[in-house]
Amino acid sequence: MSVDDERPSEKLRGPVVLRRDRRVEPTTTDQRLLDSRGPSDWVHTDPWRVLRIQAEFVEGFGMLAELPRAVTVFGSARTKREHPEYQLGRDLGKALAESGFAVMTGGGPGTMEAVNRGCNDAGGLSVGLGIELPFEQGLNPWVDLGINFRYFFARKTMFVKYSQAFVCLPGGFGTLDELFEALTLVQTKKVTKFPVVLLGTEYWGGLYEWLKNSVFESGKIGEKDLALVHVTDDIDEAVKLVNEAYKAWEETH
Template sequence: MSAPTGSSSPLRSKKPRFGSWRKGAAVGSTADSRLLDTPPSSDFTHTDPWRVMRIQSEFVQGFDSLAEIGPAISVFGSARTKPGTRHYEMGVEVGRRLVEAGVAVITGGGPGSMEAANKGAFEADGLSIGLGIELPFEQGMNQWVGLGVDFRYFFARKTMFVKYAQGFVVLPGGLGTLDELFEAMVLVQTSKVTQFPIVLVDSAFWSPLVAWIKDTMVEQGLVSPGDLDIIALADTPEEAVALVMAGEAGNKVAAG
């Protein structure tokens, strides 16, 4: 399935969206930044207690929106990946193959590799989910998202990535991708979540990082050798999807 022509945002009218944070926010100001800033003395008693209610509403919103999506895989990757590049096309194929394997696709809903995975899932007639985040620069939900949920707070959004996923596929990316990758690894390593596979796509990109963990962190006793078994490397979308669906680091995936 391809996007209809004649519109810069062809899928917007069909997309269920939950949450709203695009209006009225000051430039460079986000809900996260306001929460984490140390406020002037008396402001704490007037703002932070009420902010708890907003945080609660985000969790309720996420749980309610995603509760019945069925088995899903979270796909992480750079927002800066350009359409037509090798990594973008990898993302499209990952999304398509995951749908063909019987699972929904969850991304951060933004551009780049996230857009690519959503596009592949949408074109395969699967459930294409985007979990957007308020940022000081406008990013927006990509046009291939079929179910979109907007979040103000990173920690609420991250909970949804983990709670509703049975595995992770990680495309090449930057700091945000590393943040998501290492948090997922820590959750598995500390048994905070049922063990499930984390597959890194493009071994040429990821091997230097894995080598540094092994040769520096493991060598100095900062990481256990077995912790590297939490992740697997793949060179093709076909291999990545096969590994994540096989549950190489666990057996949480159970597609119908």
Template sequence: MSDDGQPAPGRGYRKGPVLLRGRQIPTTTSDQRLLSGPSGGAAWLHDDPWRVMRIQSEFVEGFGALAEVGPAVSVFGSARTRPGSPEYVVATEVARRLVEAGYAVITGGGPGIMEAANRGAKEAGGVSIGLGIELPFEQGMNDWVDLGVNFRYFFARKTMFVKYSEGFIVLPGGFGTLDELFEALTLVQTHKVIEFPIVLVGRAHWQGLLDWITGPVVAAGLISPVDRELIQVVDTAEDAVRVVLERGAELRAAEEAATAQAEAAQEAADAASDEP
């Protein structure tokens, strides 16, 4: 299946580094087995510690594979989007412009918008990355991925998106896309990560969600009005990449200013300590 639960033809089922086909494909995923409660007995006492080792290996593999990709931006969107559709074309253009600006492109590695972004990155001569996930009847990595990493666990995969991305560009999508969007928003709002750019592409598609956020959600005091400013909305690939570049420049300037301030403070402290 795709990330949003749609049946999709595949090349087998990946369980970490293992490829399974036919009757070897399990009926549950690693996430299901991890999150299921004890079903009687104490077998979970023996199974869960080994799962910790698998989880650790996923982080090690992911960190090792992505550590040297350089600056990157994640592009999210529906697995259902058809080649040649307006959204597919925009995603391809977004990725091409990101590569021209010096970024690698990271997607979930599947079809639809993910394929379009990987295609745009590869055709532009950039680094095209896919972070796949273990799902029943998984569709496999799309053919435009140059660097692919498959994960058993969603939370390990999400960590890689956040750790190695300097921004998120989000095109129309379903539950999986919304999950990734709100994960990023929550991390930025709670200051768990720096305020990297989060850009929604397609104002007509996203307007209903934005009206709900700025209307009932703000009115009920569930978020602050300023939180809406964490999201930028555009209609073109050019504007999406421009927002990423402008925010990246702001963050670099702020970091350089903070570094200079810290160095000046240290020099002043050193000078004061040298005085008799």
């Protein structure tokens, strides 16, 4: 018996090798692409999702690659314009812009809008990274540079990769999610010289006390981990922390 007789029949589908496949289609991929419209179920398959995910990263990297130094600010989409936290967001956005930082938010309403608006008022670059949600939201009108994402993890990568600090104003689950992901990345040294500032002691004080008295005291985090969290009511102090961290980052790059 020759070697050719021992070799099983095979079919190539792009880079994929199919052997002993009894389900091989009688047509080629490009024929199926060009010959007819066919069913649309394929747009919901995992391979197509991979391409969408890739496209989101390419689009995000391309849009933000030349972004100047920036700070990401998180906060509630539910904050009303007449609420004091809205004005706090505007003041923070203005202060960051005046200090030479672009500002990135989730691009939505509430606190995010306030921060984008304050940055815009001060002539800074106001960035919004939106997310597809079950309820329509859209980018707020004070976003200068915006992109909408389908996938949270792609969007989160952009926030971390293209900012030098996180500032969290009072917010809900989304803000908490971003807060603890940022702290985990800093703790595990996935990102360095990356301050996390909680603006609003009345709102964040209870969380900090729980981290200190329960999580730290029980040995779940160390002293250095606890020191990653900065709680303040002072916008100037928050901007100072951001500037100091950026200068330290510059020294290592």
